[in-house]
Amino acid sequence: MVKTTKSLDEVTIRFAGDSGDGMQLTGTQFTNTSAIMGNDLSTLPDYPAEIRAPQGTLFGVSGFQIHFGSKEINTPGDQCDVLVAMNAAALKVNLRSLVNGGAIIVNTDGFNDKNLKLAGYEANPLNNDSLSKYQVFQVDITKLTNLALADMNLPQKIVDRTKNFFALGMMYWIYNRSIGSTIEWVNDKFKSKADIAEANIRVLKAGWNFAETTEIFSVRYDVKPASLAPGKYRNITGNQATALGLVAAANKAKLDLFLGSYPITPASDILHDLSMYKQYGVKTFQAEDEIAGVTGAIGASFGGALAVTTTSGPGLALKTEAIGLAVMVELPIVVVNIQRGGPSTGLPTKTEQADLLQAIYGRNGEAPVPVIAASTPGDCFYSVFEASRIALKYMTPVMFLSDGYLGNGSEPWLIPNPESLPDISPKFRTDPNGYLPYLRDEKTLAREWAIPGTPGLEHRIGGLEKEDKTGNVSYDPENHERMVRLRAEKVERIANDIPPAQVEGDEKGDLLVVGWGGTYGAIRTAVEQKRAEGKSVSHLHLHYLNPLQKNVGEILYNFKHVLVAEINLGQLIKVLRAKYLVPAVGLNKIQGLPFKASEIEKKIDEVLGNSK
Amino acid sequence: MSVLVEEILSNVKPADAPAAKPSARDFQSDQDVRWCPGCGDYSILAQTQRILPDLNIPREKMVFISGIGCSSRFPYYMETYGFHGIHGRATAIASGLKMARPDLSIWVITGDGDGLSIGGNHMIHLMRRNIDVNVILFNNQIYGLTKGQYSPTSEKGKVTKSTPLGSIDYPFNPASLALGSSCTFVARSMDRDPKHMQTVLKRAAEHKGTSFVEMYQNCNVFNDGAFFTFTEKESRDENVLYLEHGKPLIFGKEKDKGIHLDGFTPTVVSLKDGKHSVSDLIVHNEKDSTLAFILANMTYQENLPRPIGIFQSLERPTYDAMMTQQIESSIEKRGKGTMEKLLNAGETWTIQ
Numbered sequence: 026m027v028k029t030t031k032s033l034d035e036v037t038i039r040f041a042g043d044s045g046d047g048m049q050l051t052g053t054q055f056t057n058t059s060a061i062m063g064n065d066l067s068t069l070p071d072y073p074a075e076i077r078a079p080q081g082t083l084f085g086v087s088g089f090q091i092h093f094g095s096k097e098i099n100t101p102g103d104q105c106d107v108l109v110a111m112n113a114a115a116l117k118v119n120l121r122s123l124v125n126g127g128a129i130i131v132n133t134d135g136f137n138d139k140n141l142k143l144a145g146y147e148a149n150p151l152n153n154d155s156l157s158k159y160q161v162f163q164v165d166i167t168k169l170t171n172l173a174l175a176d177m178n179l180p181q182k183i184v185d186r187t188k189n190f191f192a193l194g195m196m197y198w199i200y201n202r203s204i205g206s207t208i209e210w211v212n213d214k215f216k217s218k219a220d221i222a223e224a225n226i227r228v229l230k231a232g233w234n235f236a237e238t239t240e241i242f243s244v245r246y247d248v249k250p251a252s253l254a255p256g257k258y259r260n261i262t263g264n265q266a267t268a269l270g271l272v273a274a275a276n277k278a279k280l281d282l283f284l285g286s287y288p289i290t291p292a293s294d295i296l297h298d299l300s301m302y303k304q305y306g307v308k309t310f311q312a313e314d315e316i317a318g319v320t321g322a323i324g325a326s327f328g329g330a331l332a333v334t335t336t337s338g339p340g341l342a343l344k345t346e347a348i349g350l351a352v353m354v355e356l357p358i359v360v361v362n363i364q365r366g367g368p369s370t371g372l373p374t375k376t377e378q379a380d381l382l383q384a385i386y387g388r389n390g391e392a393p394v395p396v397i398a399a400s401t402p403g404d405c406f407y408s409v410f411e412a413s414r415i416a417l418k419y420m421t422p423v424m425f426l427s428d429g430y431l432g433n434g435s436e437p438w439l440i441p442n443p444e445s446l447p448d449i450s451p452k453f454r455t456d457p458n459g460y461l462p463y464l465r466d467e468k469t470l471a472r473e474w475a476i477p478g479t480p481g482l483e484h485r486i487g488g489l490e491k492e493d494k495t496g497n498v499s500y501d502p503e504n505h506e507r508m509v510r511l512r513a514e515k516v517e518r519i520a521n522d523i524p525p526a527q528v529e530g531d532e533k534g535d536l537l538v539v540g541w542g543g544t545y546g547a548i549r550t551a552v553e554q555k556r557a558e559g560k561s562v563s564h565l566h567l568h569y570l571n572p573l574q575k576n577v578g579e580i581l582y583n584f585k586h587v588l589v590a591e592i593n594l595g596q597l598i599k600v601l602r603a604k605y606l607v608p609a610v611g612l613n614k615i616q617g618l619p620f621k622a623s624e625i626e627k628k629i630d631e632v633l634g635n636s637k
Numbered sequence: 638m639s640v641l642v643e644e645i646l647s648n649v650k651p652a653d654a655p656a657a658k659p660s661a662r663d664f665q666s667d668q669d670v671r672w673c674p675g676c677g678d679y680s681i682l683a684q685t686q687r688i689l690p691d692l693n694i695p696r697e698k699m700v701f702i703s704g705i706g707c708s709s710r711f712p713y714y715m716e717t718y719g720f721h722g723i724h725g726r727a728t729a730i731a732s733g734l735k736m737a738r739p740d741l742s743i744w745v746i747t748g749d750g751d752g753l754s755i756g757g758n759h760m761i762h763l764m765r766r767n768i769d770v771n772v773i774l775f776n777n778q779i780y781g782l783t784k785g786q787y788s789p790t791s792e793k794g795k796v797t798k799s800t801p802l803g804s805i806d807y808p809f810n811p812a813s814l815a816l817g818s819s820c821t822f823v824a825r826s827m828d829r830d831p832k833h834m835q836t837v838l839k840r841a842a843e844h845k846g847t848s849f850v851e852m853y854q855n856c857n858v859f860n861d862g863a864f865f866t867f868t869e870k871e872s873r874d875e876n877v878l879y880l881e882h883g884k885p886l887i888f889g890k891e892k893d894k895g896i897h898l899d900g901f902t903p904t905v906v907s908l909k910d911g912k913h914s915v916s917d918l919i920v921h922n923e924k925d926s927t928l929a930f931i932l933a934n935m936t937y938q939e940n941l942p943r944p945i946g947i948f949q950s951l952e953r954p955t956y957d958a959m960m961t962q963q964i965e966s967s968i969e970k971r972g973k974g975t976m977e978k979l980l981n982a983g984e985t986w987t988i989q
Contacts, residue, residue, distance in 0.1 A: 061986045206984060250988070259985045269979060276976055279641035283737050303967035305974035306639065308736055308960060313762040317729035320722065320759075324702070324733030327720055328741065329642045332733070350723050440985065443976035453645045477718040477734075477741050478646045480697045485666070485713050487721025488705075497668065498713065 028237075030201070032247045035094030037102030038196065040189075041119045042111030042135075044087040045077040047189040052089025053435075054193055054207045059093045060260035060437045061206055063250025066093035067546060069101035069619065070433045074290070074373045081135075081143040086118040095249040099546030101434065103621035109192050111135050111166070113144035128160045130195065132188070134167035162241050166191045166232075173231035174224055183221060187228040194232020201247050204229055254439060261438040263431035264291070266405035267335075267361060268298035272305050273406070273443070274359075274413035275331040279450040282307045283330040285321030287314055287340060290373040291429040292363040295335045315343035319360070323347060326356040327486075329453065329476035331413060335361040337429075338380050339370060342387075348422050349388040352512060354486040355463075355472050357416035357423075357451075360394075361409065364428040364542075366617040375617025376430035378542050379593040384424040385571045385600070391509045393516040395419070396570040398426040400545035403438040405431060408568060414449040415519055420471040426570070428592075430619045431543040457481025462496035469522075470515035517572050526574040530556060530563030536633055537584035539609070541567040541597055544590055544620055551625035562629055567597070578605045586632050588612060590625055638740070659696065661686040666716045672707060677828030677854035681775065682714055684834045685744075692842050694742045701744045702731045704751040706782050708775035708854070711746040725756025728763040731770045739957045742842070745772040749790040750780050753809050757789075764820035766956040767846040773838070774811055774851050779860035791860075792937075812933040812948055815849040816926070822848040823929065824947040828855060829868035833879070833945065840947060846955050867943050880932065880946030885918035888942050895919075896935075896942075903935055905942070923950040 038055070042048045049070055056068050071088040078085030092102035104124045110116040112135025123129065136151055150156055151163060170188040190207075197204050208226055215222035236242050261269075275282035286296045288311070300309045308330075312318040315336055322332035336344060341362045351358050364380045366372025384396045395415050399408035405427055412425040454460060454473040462484040463472050475482040484496065492499035493507055528537070530552060540548045545566050552564040565580055567573070581587055581601065587609035589598040595611040602609055612628040614620055638646075664686040672678045689699065699717040703709035705724035712719030718741075722730045727745045735743050745752075745763075752760050752774045763770065779797070780786040786799040790811065794803040815823040822844040826837040834852070841848035853864040866872045874890040886896035887908070895918035897906040906913040922928055929949035935941045968974075 057984060061984060063986065063988060253988050255988050257981070257985050257987050259981070259983055272974075272979055273976060275639075279639060279644075281639040281642070281737065283733065285733055302974065302979070303964045304971045305979065306964060306968075308964070310733065310736055312729070312732075313758055316726060317732070317759050317762070320726040320729040321733030321736070323722075324720075324730035324735075325737035326733075327700075327718075327730070328734045328738035329645075330639065330737040332737070346723055347726065354720075440980050443980060450641055453641070455645060455649045476642065476645070477700050477738065478642075478697055479649050480695065483697055483717050483719075485715075485719035485721065487712070487719075488723050489721065 028243055028245060030245050030247050032249065034096050035092065035098065036107065036200065036246065036248060037090060037092040037105040038107045038109065039088055039090040039105040039119055039122055040109045040192070041086055041088040041115035042189065043080050043115070044073055044075060044085045045080070046087065046111050047186065048087045048089050048111070051189045051193045052091055054210065055196060055202070056091050056435055057260050058197070058202045058206050059091070060258065062202060063253070064093040064095065064248055065098040065251035065253060065437060066091060067098050067101045068092070068435045069430065072374055081112055081114055081140045083114045083118055083144060086115050088115070088119055090122070093248060095251050097251065099550045100619070100622055103623050109196065111189070111192065113140040113146055113150075116150065117144045117146065123159065125158050126160070128162065129156065130162045130164065130192070132166035132192070133163045134165050164195070164235070164241065169231060169235060170228050173228050177220065177224060179220065179224055183224065187224050190225050190229040191232035191235075194229040195236040198233045198236035199242060199245050201245055204233060253437060256439045258437045258439055260435050261403055262294070262433055262435040263399065263402035263405040263427050264294040264363065264433065265298060266403055266438065267409050267427060267432070268295050268302070270406035270409035271299065271333055271359070271413065272302055272307060273446060274410045274449065275307070276305070277446050277449050278331050278413065278417055280329065280331040283322060283325035283332045284309045284335065285312050285318040285325070285332070286310070286335045287312050287318045289315075289337045289340045291365055291432045292335045292337045292340075292361065294432070295361065295363070315340040316347060319344040319347040319358070322358045323351050323354070323356060326351075326358050327477070329474070331359070331417065332357070333359045333361060335363070337363050337365045338367045338383070341380060341383060345388050348394060349390065349392045350488045351422035352388070352392040352394060353488050353491070355420045357420055359409065359412050359416050359423050359425055361425045361427070363432045364426060372617040374429065376428045376543065376619060377592050377615065377617060378428060378544070379596065379615070380426065381541070381570060381593065381596040382599070384426055391513060393513050394422050394424050394571065395516055395519055396424045396426060398542040398568055398570055399431055400542065400566055400568060402431050402434050402436045406441075410446065414447070417449055417451045418471065418522070419469055419515060419519060420474060421516065426542060428543045453479070454482060455479055461494045462486060463491055463494050465511070470511060470518060520572040520575050523569055523574060525576045526565060526567065526580060528563050528565050528580055531561065532563070532580070533583040534561035534563055535584065536560075536562045536586045536588060536629060537565055537581065538562060538625065538629065539565045539567065539587060539589045539597070539601065540591070541570060544592065547620035547622045548590055548625055550622035551629060554622065554626055555629050560629065560633060562633075570597070570600070573604065581605050581607050586610070588628060588632050590620060590628070592619065638738070659690045661690065663696065664689050664716050666714050668713045670714050671710065673858050675857040676707070677777065677856070678708060678711070678775065680828045680831060681773065681834070681852055681854065682711060684831050685838060686715070688835050688839050688842070691839065692742070698740065699742045699744070700734060701746055702727045702734070703746040704756055706748040706751045708746055708748040709751060725751055725754070726759060727751070728756060728759040728770070728772065732759075732763055732766070732768050735768050735770055735957050736960055739769070739961055743770045745770055747772065747774050749774065749776045749778060749788045749811070753789045753811060753814070761814070761818040764815055764818035764847045764849060767819070767821050767953055769845055769847070769955045769957055771841045771848045772850065774849065775854040776811060776851050777854045777856040777860055778863045779856050781856050781859055785859040808937070810933065810936045811851040812936060813930070816929055816933055816949060820849045821846040821949070821951045821953050822947070823933070823949045824849070825851045825853070825945050827853040827864060827868050827945060837947065840950070844950060846953060867945070876942050878935070878942040878944045880921050880944055880948065882921055882923045882947065885915050885920050887915070887918065898931070901931060903931060903941060905940065923947055926951065
């Protein structure tokens with residue numbers, strides 16, 4: 026039959042199946058292939074906290090959404106154009122994400138009576154008109170996979186595990202992707218298991234060939250490369266970028282990197298990645314708990330390492346007292362918090378931005394901590410590098426905020442030239458003459474770093490209040506106030522050492538949408554859309570949450586309205602209102618999911634509509 | 638060690654070479670010692686300062702780390718590097734420091750509350766990892782700094798401010814806990830036996846791996862006399878069993894009693910009644926971890942003397958040494974990592 030090829034600017038695909046079906050892997054492979062083909066893209070893994078929830082159930086559904094295109098892509102897509110559903114539950118859970126008229130590719134074998142019952146379908150949706158507003162493509166993926174491997178005599182369990190590659194093969198054909206990079210990956214992954222490698226490659230090719238031959242698919246699509254800035258790229262998740270950023274920071278600081286960490290979703294991948302970098306001198310300590318993770322880091326910092334602890338919200342709560350200790354002893358550590366839905370255990374695998382106030386204020390006593398947030402997966406590299414720079418220069422713990430969406434999401438990343446990164450090496454004190462542990466640099470107010478092993482600088486530090494300069498224990502009332510103010514002033518002065526905030530759009534206007542962290546892509550997309558419609562809207566995205574950049578107030582005052590969009594009940598808005606007394610309004614979503622651009626657009630219309 | 642730390646430490650002038658061997662005085666800081674008069678801590682501080690010069694480790698390579706409690710003020714009084722941490726976490730701070738700086742000699746000073754209650758978790762994990770750190774746990778069987786509540790080593794039935802009807806907790810036996818955590822060096826000594834303490838502390842310092850020393854320490858304000866049976870002249874000899882490697886377990890004023898093993902149960906036998914001789918007694922062996930468990934378990938048992946000394950001293954690779962070794966072998970196998978390699982790893986593509 027004649028097949029036609031159509032060209033598209035952008036497509037959003039969602040792969041959905043059981044949590045044991047390999048949907049994350051399928052999505053990741055499609056992502057890497059698309060990245061290598063030059064598309065811009067953004068991804069959203071969406072998986073349950075259970076490792077392998079009972080098969081076929083609604084709560085066991087795992088999804089992976091990828092938005093790719095030949096134009097600039099800033100979000101994983103509000104809705105998907107194509108839904109690949111491996112069973113009835115996957116269809117049921119994800120149908121609401123599909124655009125009207127969108128395509129559904131189903132594995133018909135996943136719609137037997139048992140699957141339908143578990144998904145809560147009274148009748149098979151494939152056999153009635155309930156899906157009539159979509160294009161439905163029915164393929165018995167299970168049967169075709171079995172046929173493809175019939176002569177290999179593999180255990181059924183292994184055969185079943187390859188069916189995701191049949192779906193992947195079909196999608197590669199439909200979107201005109203090369204299967205070469207996935208074949209390379211399979212060969213590398215199953216180096217020592219040749220039969221499994223062969224099975225996966227066969228099934229992948231079978232999926233591709235089936236799509237090409239069958240009459241089910243008559244159209245294939247072409248998505249041309251995006252016009253990204255020239256240079257060398259790799260695809261990167263936020264957690265990978267964070268790990269790289271920390272190794273780079275240690276390298277540029279000429280220090281060893283020490284990580285003290287306790288496994289926690291969604292931060293564990295940083296521990297995994299750094300554990301592989303031993304040849305870079307990285308020391309990773311999987312501690313017995315969150316507290317040992319951070320106090321181990323403080324000990325390493327005392328010894329002269331770039332010391333880091335990684336965690337997510339509940340773990341940050343446990344580290345609170347120790348971060349206060351780092352404030353008191355004025356030693357550098359970087360605290361990485363990959364935020365997730367809370368409170369308590371909350372939604373371990375879902376994203377949220379509800380730890381901002383905990384990061385800025387959540388300690389006993391007056392314990393100021395600089396807070397820096399990344400805005401995209403690739404930006405995690407630069408932001409955690411900056412957090413390290415500030416920690417070392419100002420002898421302070423620094424909080425680096427990312428979130429589950431950034432940590433697990435990915436984008437093409439322009440690989441930086443290592444030469445372009447600044448030298449951030451600290452100056453250790455070595456001269457014993459006139460040394461006092463709490464003498465400060467006049468400009469930064471940082472105390473000096475004197476590490477054990479240096480003769481003549483033996484000194485004691487600790488959590489009790491320090492006497493100014495000597496660092497001896499002091500309960501003197503005036504001294505306490507002086508020290509509290511000095512520690513606060515030291516953090517405030519960081520504002521002199523960071524670039525001014527930049528507005529995207531006009532410097533003045535009707536509405537400024539303010540965001541921080543992982544909402545960058547959605548806000549940018551929405552604001553660009555509204556500006557294209559002629560609305561007077563600009564975007565301010567904050568990377569520095571404490572201290573705020575010096576020009577933030579001035580920027581806010583240049584707009585008639587300020588809208589603060591956050592994945593929480595309104596935390597940055599409290600900080601901005603308190604500091605600048607602006608009548609900002611909030612857009613808040615707390616569903617464990619990132620903003621859709623359309624949700625922000627709607628709110629922009631609402632705020633501007635009210636102003637008329 | 639990192640490029641920068643190595644450079645700094647190789648460029649610093651060695652401390653003015655002292656004319657003679659350093660003395661205990663060289664380890665005293667300029668801070669006034671602020672424990673209650675008569676506290677057992679004074680003796681532990683003095684004996685520690687006395688043995689340090691014999692270790693032949695430069696003062697600047699020594700670090701004392703503590704948590705919270707009376708004993709935890711110890712680092713302020715030492716003219717070494719020191720870190721007064723937060724409650725229960727000294728062992729974790731020390732773990733991180735030792736991993737970052739295996740060249741340092743690190744001591745943890747803790748108490749029965751700090752080390753076994755709030756810090757119990759870090760303590761057992763330090764010991765099972767066998768990180769080369771020396772722990773002195775000051776056991777006074779009471780909370781002193783918070784003014785007299787019962788502790789995890791207080792005897793059951795103890796009447797304190799928080800247990801007016803007597804405590805209903807069974808106490809930890811720190812030596813058994815340490816052995817159960819696979820600690821490679823486990824010992825017990827007493828504040829009122831300076832000579833013994835010096836011997837044990839020196840052995841602890843020389844041991845490669847975690848050394849755990851339980852130190853009986855009198856709190857003369859809130860729990861006066863808790864160990865007098867074992868420390869005072871009139872009762873000591875009949876109630877203390879000094880453990881000495883390779884020697885039979887004999888005690889008593891007249892050296893007329895010994896410990897015989899009846900199955901797995903240690904029992905006291907007389908060497909005078911003609912029924913037993915020295916050859917019937919257990920011979921102490923620090924390398925025998927089964928024996929160590931049996932001896933540690935004599936603690937708190939009525940009719941048995943209290944064992945004091947080194948229960949166990951085993952050799953096993955340390956965590957810090959293995960960490961260094963993994964890094965070195967990775968560098969050997971894959972070459973030293975460079976920024977170029979790091980950033981350009983995995984699949985890449987170029988856009989013109």
